[in-house]
Amino acid sequence: MFSLFVVAAYALVALAGAASLTFLRRRFRQRNLLKIPGPSNPSLFWEGHWHHIFNPYAYPFHEGLYKTYGKVARVYGFFGDIQLVISDPKACNNIFVKDQPIFEMTEAFLRYGSHFLSVPWTYTYIATNRGAQHRMQRKLLNPAFNIKHMRHMTPIFHRVTKQLRENLWSIVSNGPEEINVADWMGRLALELIGQAGLGYSFGIFEGRDDEYCRALKEWIPTSSSLAVSRNMFPYVDRIFHPKVLKFLGRTLPWPKLNHLIDLAETLNSTSRDIHEAKKRLLELGDDATVKQVGDGNDIISLLMRARLAEPEDIQLSEEELVAQMAVFLIAGTDTTSSALSRILQLLSLHPDVQDKLRKELKAAHEDNEELTHDQLVSLPFLEAVCRETLRLYAPVPGVMRTTRSDVVLPLSTPIRDVDGREVHEIFVPKNTNVFAQIYNLNRDPSIWGADAAEWKPERWLAPLPQSVADANIQGVYANTMTFIGGTRACIGFKFSQLEMKVVLSQIIPIFQFAPTEAEIVWRFGIISTPSVKGSVGTFHSKLPMIVSRV
Numbered sequence: 001m002f003s004l005f006v007v008a009a010y011a012l013v014a015l016a017g018a019a020s021l022t023f024l025r026r027r028f029r030q031r032n033l034l035k036i037p038g039p040s041n042p043s044l045f046w047e048g049h050w051h052h053i054f055n056p057y058a059y060p061f062h063e064g065l066y067k068t069y070g071k072v073a074r075v076y077g078f079f080g081d082i083q084l085v086i087s088d089p090k091a092c093n094n095i096f097v098k099d100q101p102i103f104e105m106t107e108a109f110l111r112y113g114s115h116f117l118s119v120p121w122t123y124t125y126i127a128t129n130r131g132a133q134h135r136m137q138r139k140l141l142n143p144a145f146n147i148k149h150m151r152h153m154t155p156i157f158h159r160v161t162k163q164l165r166e167n168l169w170s171i172v173s174n175g176p177e178e179i180n181v182a183d184w185m186g187r188l189a190l191e192l193i194g195q196a197g198l199g200y201s202f203g204i205f206e207g208r209d210d211e212y213c214r215a216l217k218e219w220i221p222t223s224s225s226l227a228v229s230r231n232m233f234p235y236v237d238r239i240f241h242p243k244v245l246k247f248l249g250r251t252l253p254w255p256k257l258n259h260l261i262d263l264a265e266t267l268n269s270t271s272r273d274i275h276e277a278k279k280r281l282l283e284l285g286d287d288a289t290v291k292q293v294g295d296g297n298d299i300i301s302l303l304m305r306a307r308l309a310e311p312e313d314i315q316l317s318e319e320e321l322v323a324q325m326a327v328f329l330i331a332g333t334d335t336t337s338s339a340l341s342r343i344l345q346l347l348s349l350h351p352d353v354q355d356k357l358r359k360e361l362k363a364a365h366e367d368n369e370e371l372t373h374d375q376l377v378s379l380p381f382l383e384a385v386c387r388e389t390l391r392l393y394a395p396v397p398g399v400m401r402t403t404r405s406d407v408v409l410p411l412s413t414p415i416r417d418v419d420g421r422e423v424h425e426i427f428v429p430k431n432t433n434v435f436a437q438i439y440n441l442n443r444d445p446s447i448w449g450a451d452a453a454e455w456k457p458e459r460w461l462a463p464l465p466q467s468v469a470d471a472n473i474q475g476v477y478a479n480t481m482t483f484i485g486g487t488r489a490c491i492g493f494k495f496s497q498l499e500m501k502v503v504l505s506q507i508i509p510i511f512q513f514a515p516t517e518a519e520i521v522w523r524f525g526i527i528s529t530p531s532v533k534g535s536v537g538t539f540h541s542k543l544p545m546i547v548s549r550v
């Protein structure tokens with residue numbers, strides 16, 4: 001008994017020694033970052049600023065960092081780890097474009113994502129693989145998101161949006177009604193990506209209780225509620241074999257984790273079933289293919305046909321294809337519904353802008369009831385409303401990266417270090433986490449002018465200030481980092497543009513949106529979501545609005 005106690009004590013001392021050594025080595029490596037100004041560590045040996053950065057009410061913290069420290073601030077992560085929060089445009093260009101292979105997704109994100117979304121327990125889908133495998137998948141997936149294919153998708157978007165329109169029309173048949181717009185936009189975005197992305201209908205507007213849909217809806221909140229423990233993944237993942245991890249995840253008395261594993265399995269097994277059904281149709285030939293949901297024009301059908309046309313070694317494996325399905329749903333639903341909800345809220349708060357947009361859309365509808373892709377992209381005010389909303393209120397307010405080697409990060413605007421010295425570039429050692437603040441970068445007054453924080457769609461109807469061109473922001477969309485840039489830029493950004501425009505073109509001409517008395521608070525997260533101030537049920541989006549027929 002005594003000897004067991006001694007062994008345990010030795011083990012504890014050894015563990016504490018190893019942890020201290022790791023801490024000291026890391027502190028030595030990151031010592032120059034201590035010179036970057038930033039807030040002091042609120043909890044030295046545990047979370048650091050993790051909760052300040054990621055809690056649902058973190059917007060004021062991020063705005064405060066920007067106001068107090070400027071475009072670069074030093075913060076603390078777990079166990080005293082030093083991290084940077086950056087909104088400097090030149091630095092962000094380097095993070096996303098020039099030095100993208102150095103600034104990769106964090107291990108926590110990659111490993112967590114691969115365990116809880118991709119059943120084979122490997123990096124099989126686009127958002128969590130890297131290097132050559134990522135480049136190869138991107139190359140194979142890109143054609144499914146090009147303009148030519150978007151044109152084929154426009155009728156699918158119209159068809160789904162009409163179902164929403166019919167539902168709303170009957171709800172407000174007897175006069176104005178209070179409606180949770182975020183909920184409807186969530187359902188719509190899911191059905192849009194279901195039909196146009198997967199050629200699958202969740203039956204959302206027909207009231208079907210779909211297991212896939214339920215799993216997907218629960219995956220995001222369940223996964224978000226495990227956000228802090230996610231940081232442990234790179235460590236436990238190294239110690240245990242994936243099969244052991246999966247077994248532990250199922251059997252440990254940790255209901256949320258158990259549930260997440262069940263959800264991932266449902267998502268994957270249903271994706272597999274959908275894939276098998278599509279495969280059978282493809283084997284039956286073109287006539288059968290066009291009879292499915294989305295007329296065979298959905299992204300997965302296109303990729304499956306490409307598989308048949310390409311030699312075996314340069315195509316996505318069936319497993320990779322199935323893995324993309326859940327990721328398209330996760331990446332394409334809440335982002336789009338967040339953007340649409342935000343646009344509708346802003347239109348409700350600015351009735352003059354809503355009227356102007358309605359006028360433009362009604363005029364366009366005189367030629368055609370269903371606006372084509374080319375008509376939609378040529379409407380200047382619709383474009384201005386989308387751009388301004390996505391600039392000022394990026395649905396993904398920031399992304400985390402980690403350095404895979406030492407690197408020097410140049411700055412557009414020099415900062416002063418804690419000794420008062422001017423700093424034009426920062427040496428960032430290997431394994432440093434960097435949080436790129438898209439939200440602050442997109443509303444930088446030195447780029448967009450003194451009115452940068454105001455929602456002004458008309459700014460896009462006149463030439464932009466020279467400072468915008470000078471900032472040389474290398475994001476893929478409208479001089480912003482809303483969809484980031486470089487090889488990891490959002491693959492679905494044109495898809496989401498088109499979705500939004502189709503939806504607005506169909507609902508704004510016939511419905512009026514007005515605010516209610518409720519105070520709306522937009523929660524910070526991987527994706528920004530609306531809630532009513534003081535409401536419980538943190539993860540469910542709420543955006544009540546008064547909707548009436550025009």
Ligand code: HEM
Pocket residue numbers: 126127128138193197327328331332333335336339394395396399400482483484487488489490491492493495496
């Ligand atoms: C307004 C809507 C959207 C916004 C604001 C948005 C934003 C973003 C951002 C910021 C990223 C980079 C994330 C990171 O690297 O950490 C990203 C990646 C991605 N997005 Fe989107 N997205 C939107 C809609 C969509 C849609 C509709 C789809 C699918 C149809 C989609 C699919 C993806 C995929 C697959 C990635 C990973 C790309 C890669 O790693 O190569 N997104 N998105």
